[in-house]
Amino acid sequence: MIITWILHLxxxxxxxxxxxxxxxxxxxxxxxxxxxxxxxIQYLGDVNTTLPNTLEEQNYDIIHHASDSHGPERRDFKKRWQSKCGCGIHLDHGDTDRAVQGLKDSASRGGIIFDKPESAVFVWYNSVVAFVCWGPSWTFIRDIAQSCSFITKECDWYVAGSANYFWDGMVEGQFNDAMTPGDMGYMSNRATQICENE
Incomplete structure (x- = not known):
């Protein structure tokens, strides 16, 4: 059963x-x-739901390797990070771990596929929301893990925050300074918005 809310905004x-x-x-x-x-806002399933992989299985390895930061296409690229911390809002440890794990579980087969521009996937668990926002066009478990590590480093253990990363470097001789932006984070239910753009 899919439950959908339409918020006229x-x-x-x-x-x-x-x-x-x-x-x-x-x-x-x-x-x-x-x-x-x-x-x-569309309900996709319980916290243990794995998102369907819309990439054909035979193409997955090619796409996966092309997106890998160690592949030849990205050897000159650097991943740059920015963070926003939630003003010291401390999160319930169990709820945070479960929300983040739910997000990782949803990406366990081929990654989270963003089929619409400016979209997000999130897990709500009791008092915490963990989210991935509008790009890159797919997000892998390692991206979620790296983002969580960066949030913890910048904001402290179990403190609300978000991480934004992008690649910069050379693509076919041209400099790109904001390639594949992504935003991931977790925050308490005191927050009513995700994927805020400042």
């Missing part, structure tokens, strides 16, 4: 900020804007 920015409705049940969700500009 007109977003002033071209980058989405998603408003979380009250009363969310524990589970895996997707957030995106439809063609009419309405915000959609």
């Amino acid at each position: 007109i977003l002033a920015s071209s980058i989405a900020t998603f408003q979380l409705p009250d009363g969310l049940a524990n589970g895996l969700y997707r957030a995106y804007n439809n063609d009419q500009g309405e915000e959609i």
Whole structure:
């Protein structure tokens, strides 16, 4: 069963900020804007749900290696990080671990596929939301783990925060300084928005 909320929000920015409705049940969700500009929060399943892999199995290895930071296409690239910390908001340890693990579980087969621009996937668990926002076009478990490590390093243990990373470097002789932006984080239920763009 898929439960969908339509929140009639007109977003002033071209980058989405998603408003979380009250009363969310524990589970895996997707957030995106439809063609009419309405915000959609879609329940995908319980916390243990694995997202379907929309990549064909035969192409997965090629895509996976092409996206690997150690592959020849990215040997000159550097992953750059930015963080935002949640003003010392301490999170429940068990809820945080379960929400983050739920996000990792959802990416366990081929990664989280973003089929719509400016979209997000998130896990709500009791008092914590863990989320991945609008890109790159797929996110792997290692991306989630690296983001969690960076948030912990910058914000401290079990403190609300988010991490944003991008690749810069050379692609076919051209410099790219904001390739594949991604945002991942976790925060308490005091926060009502994810994927905020400042």
